[in-house]
Amino acid sequence: MSPRRLRAIFIKELHHITRDGRSLAMALLMPVMMLLLYGYALSLDVDHVPTLIYDQDQTSASRDLIRQFTGSRFFDVQGYVDNYRAIERAIDRNRIIMAVVIPRDYSRHLDLGERANVQILIDGSDSNTASIVQGYAETVVRGYSIQLRSDILNRRGGERLTPPIDARLRVWYNSSLESKNYVVPGLIAVILQIIAALLTSLTIAREWEMGTMEQLLSTPLRPVEIVLGKMMAYFVVGLADAAVALAVGLLVFQVPFRGSPTLMVVSVCLFLFGSLFWGIFVSASARTQLQAYQMGVLSSFLPAFLLSGFVYSIDTMPRVIQVITRIVPARYIVTIMKGVFLKGVGWRVLWLELIFLILYAAIVFLLATRKMKQKLA
Amino acid sequence: MWERIRVIIRKELIQALREPRMRTLLFLPPMVQLIVFGFAVNLDVDHVRIAWMDMDHTPLSRELRASFEGSGRFDVVAQPANEQEAADALDRSVAQAVVRVLPRFERDVHRGRPTEVQVLVDGTNSNTASLVSQYAGQVVANFSNSVMPLRQNVRVLTRSPGGPPNTGAPEVVPRTRVWFNPDLHSRNYFVPGVVANIIFIVTVMLTALAIVREKEIGTMEQLMVTPVRPIELILGKTLPFAVVGLVDVALVTSVALLIFRVPFRGSPLLLFFCAIVFLMTSLGAGLFLSTISHTQQQAMMMNFFFTTPAFMLSGFAFPIRNMPVAIQWLTWLNPMRYFIEIVRGVFLKGAGVAVLWPQIAALAIYGVLILLLSALRFHKSLD
Numbered sequence: 001m002s003p004r005r006l007r008a009i010f011i012k013e014l015h016h017i018t019r020d021g022r023s024l025a026m027a028l029l030m031p032v033m034m035l036l037l038y039g040y041a042l043s044l045d046v047d048h049v050p051t052l053i054y055d056q057d058q059t060s061a062s063r064d065l066i067r068q069f070t071g072s073r074f075f076d077v078q079g080y081v082d083n084y085r086a087i088e089r090a091i092d093r094n095r096i097i098m099a100v101v102i103p104r105d106y107s108r109h110l111d112l113g114e115r116a117n118v119q120i121l122i123d124g125s126d127s128n129t130a131s132i133v134q135g136y137a138e139t140v141v142r143g144y145s146i147q148l149r150s151d152i153l154n155r156r157g158g159e160r161l162t163p164p165i166d167a168r169l170r171v172w173y174n175s176s177l178e179s180k181n182y183v184v185p186g187l188i189a190v191i192l193q194i195i196a197a198l199l200t201s202l203t204i205a206r207e208w209e210m211g212t213m214e215q216l217l218s219t220p221l222r223p224v225e226i227v228l229g230k231m232m233a234y235f236v237v238g239l240a241d242a243a244v245a246l247a248v249g250l251l252v253f254q255v256p257f258r259g260s261p262t263l264m265v266v267s268v269c270l271f272l273f274g275s276l277f278w279g280i281f282v283s284a285s286a287r288t289q290l291q292a293y294q295m296g297v298l299s300s301f302l303p304a305f306l307l308s309g310f311v312y313s314i315d316t317m318p319r320v321i322q323v324i325t326r327i328v329p330a331r332y333i334v335t336i337m338k339g340v341f342l343k344g345v346g347w348r349v350l351w352l353e354l355i356f357l358i359l360y361a362a363i364v365f366l367l368a369t370r371k372m373k374q375k376l377a
Numbered sequence: 378m379w380e381r382i383r384v385i386i387r388k389e390l391i392q393a394l395r396e397p398r399m400r401t402l403l404f405l406p407p408m409v410q411l412i413v414f415g416f417a418v419n420l421d422v423d424h425v426r427i428a429w430m431d432m433d434h435t436p437l438s439r440e441l442r443a444s445f446e447g448s449g450r451f452d453v454v455a456q457p458a459n460e461q462e463a464a465d466a467l468d469r470s471v472a473q474a475v476v477r478v479l480p481r482f483e484r485d486v487h488r489g490r491p492t493e494v495q496v497l498v499d500g501t502n503s504n505t506a507s508l509v510s511q512y513a514g515q516v517v518a519n520f521s522n523s524v525m526p527l528r529q530n531v532r533v534l535t536r537s538p539g540g541p542p543n544t545g546a547p548e549v550v551p552r553t554r555v556w557f558n559p560d561l562h563s564r565n566y567f568v569p570g571v572v573a574n575i576i577f578i579v580t581v582m583l584t585a586l587a588i589v590r591e592k593e594i595g596t597m598e599q600l601m602v603t604p605v606r607p608i609e610l611i612l613g614k615t616l617p618f619a620v621v622g623l624v625d626v627a628l629v630t631s632v633a634l635l636i637f638r639v640p641f642r643g644s645p646l647l648l649f650f651c652a653i654v655f656l657m658t659s660l661g662a663g664l665f666l667s668t669i670s671h672t673q674q675q676a677m678m679m680n681f682f683f684t685t686p687a688f689m690l691s692g693f694a695f696p697i698r699n700m701p702v703a704i705q706w707l708t709w710l711n712p713m714r715y716f717i718e719i720v721r722g723v724f725l726k727g728a729g730v731a732v733l734w735p736q737i738a739a740l741a742i743y744g745v746l747i748l749l750l751s752a753l754r755f756h757k758s759l760d
Contacts, residue, residue: 026678038689043699044504050698065549091556092732094718115548124558125725128504129696131422131561134553135511141551142518149548165486165521168493169510172467174500179699182502198681202674290586293677298406302413311694312418313505315426315473321417335470342501345468 001224009221009229013203017233024237027199031191031241035248038187043179044311046132048076050096052087055080061107065118068144069100074136091123098122098133110148173342184253185337186310188245192268193275193304193330194297195241199234200279201296204372205289223372227365231276238272249341258344263336267354271333274361275300278329281368284375304330329360381605385613389587393617403583407575407625408632414567415637418694422508428455428472430463435483437524441494444520445476450512467499474498474509486524557640557725565640568633569724570693572626573716576652577659577687580622582680584663587614588755589676592667607756615660622659626652633724642727651719651737657744658712664751687713712747715740 017024051069055062069075078096081087087099101119109116120137124130174181204226207213216226246264249255279296286292306312307321308330314322325331332353339345347354394400427445431438445451455472457463466472477495485492496513500506558565591597600610630648633639662683670676689695690704691713697705708714715736722728722736730737 023678041700041704042695092726092728115550117550117552120551120553122555124555124561125721126566127558127561127563130555138551141549145549165517166493168495171498171500171506179503289673306413317417338501343468349469
């Protein structure tokens with residue numbers, strides 16, 4: 001391998017990148033736009049659940065229960081209805097997610113000191129939202145029930161009755177439970193992966209399609225030099241993207257950064273190496289740019305988005321797919337990103353992830369070089 | 378005219394299906410997406426890994442642990458002996474929460490003194506964290522309720538002599554019913570959305586590239602000297618991909634029904650009709666892309682620019698209701714949003730035209746507009 005030839009191909013590729021202004025602008029602007037748009041938009045948090053109330057009882061007791069819902073910021077009571085049809089219609093049209101139905105005999109049961117039912121109807125089509133809503137609603141009713149009980153007992157007994165055991169919840173790392181704090185670090189990793197794949201997946205396929213590969217072949221260039229030289233050029237762009245994305249994450253989204261900057265830089269570089277080599281490998285295996293693009297996006301965007309633990313936690317996946325996620329490099333960078341940003345953990349905790357990233361980069365580099373050799377032979 | 382359109386369609390189909398690799402690329406991505414969304418993507422939280430830090434070591438604290446484990450939602454994976462180990466379990470993500478039972482827990486409960494159980498939750502993933510907090514709160518509340526009667530009885534008996542124990546204690550019980558997806562399977566929510574997603578991704582891309590490729594290689598000039606008219610060219614270029622898109626819809630729907638057992642409560646005919654309306658928008662978008670790009674690379678980049686936001690802001694994976702209001706307004710411009718609503722309505726809710734007409738109308742207006750505009754632009758770019 002000659003440094004001079006390596007430099008030559010590096011510079012040639014840089015020219016390629018800077019010459020096509022529109023593509024370069026897109027490569028640099030896209031991460032910022034994606035981060036800004038998705039950082040704000042993507043959230044699975046549930047609050048202000050649109051709710052309808054159907055009060056068949058119409059007593060002060062039922063109104064007292066309703067106040068528990070209107071007073072909570074989790075529920076947004078949209079109105080009152082007087083039949084089930086109206087509830088059905090509203091759920092069908094996606095206007096509400098939940099309805100509370102208080103049966104006719106509600107206050108009578110309470111007055112007799114019996115058990116009274118409250119019906120809660122939930123639109124289950126979005127299962128995640130539905131199960132959170134279910135939890136909120138049941139907590140509200142149970143809490144109200146305990147309060148009601150102790151009020152009545154107190155009136156009779158005179159002494160304040162409090163529940164004996166209280167759960168004291170404390171949330172670490174992201175104490176305000178803001179979804180941006182967990183979406184943004186993972187999103188940066190996913191965006192880098194996509195950009196790396198988009199940038200490189202076309203680079204060799206294009207040379208084949210344009211016929212410039214034959215010209216490269218007639219030079220003394222060796223496959224290693226082509227792969228490395230091309231990678232280095234796109235690495236410059238990728239690094240610029242990473243810097244911009246991190247800056248947006250810190251300055252615009254104000255995501256807390258608790259870990260070591262060095263660790264962050266090292267792991268981002270390692271990750272970029274791996275993803276860029278992968279793009280080159282894909283590009284070398286494809287025959288046309290369309291194929292290269294499709295394979296590049298399919299093999300990087302989908303796994304990075306779905307199998308990295310970026311939003312969908314890996315714990316809940318079936319075993320087989322959990323094993324598959326082990327070969328997705330994005331999984332490791334997402335873990336590192338979240339660890340360094342939110343948890344402030346260091347090398348001691350994340351060394352295994354780093355080793356995986358190194359291994360991945362090395363293996364894909366070998367694959368890409370071998371593919372190039374095959375193609376050139 | 379129809380003869381010429383047929384010739385172009387044949388040429389396009391041959392070009393698209395000539396290579397085996399191309400053939401797989403047309404049908405593999407839909408399948409991969411379907412499998413991943415069907416099996417992997419799961420927002421349900423169960424088997425939460427907790428670290429159990431018992432500083433009391435009494436029968437009552439062990440009982441509490443049993444009720445955590447017995448709830449079916451928690452698995453105790455570690456028993457840290459001290460603060461440091463507990464923090465480490467969270468740092469390494471070994472546990473998603475630490476439950477800490479303080480010393481004197483049992484004594485306090487028996488003496489009727491209020492006591493607390495501390496729960497530390499890893500908040501990195503705010504969605505999981507809020508579910509975990511809720512579950513833990515519920516387990517503790519139930520446990521608290523179960524130890525309360527003992528003390529209440531004592532008190533009721535002593536404070537109100539003559540009254541029978543435990544009467545006059547009313548209770549309100551929530552009875553929850555979940556509609557459309559009673560088992561709360563994430564799969565039922567995601568898989569129908571894949572239908573929309575796939576049509577969009579496949580058709581926009583293929584249409585755009587089919588045209589830009591001709592420009593790039595220079596065969597567009599050859600086409601222009603033939604008697605083919607622009608409208609024939611447009612139809613010939615888009616119809617084959619409409620067919621591919623519809624085949625994908627049929628494929629995905631049958632896999633969804635047969636393998637994933639997603640309920641299908643509405644009318645298949647309505648779904649098919651809406652798919653065609655939706656195809657107009659995606660083919661129109663493809664045409665439009667082809668008019669603003671000169672090379673395949675630009676077309677792909679642009680395509681990525683269009684389809685990713687369309688996907689992310691469609692409500693497919695992230696509820697639109699959670700987005701900032703400004704972005705919610707933006708989603709009204711996204712054709713995919715309407716189609717996702719239609720698909721989910723037809724699959725899960727069995728909704729018909731009476732409910733879905735606003736979405737269908739929006740899509741139709743959208744489709745005609747985009748298609749017309751792009752066709753006009755395309756027409757110009759030929760001259």
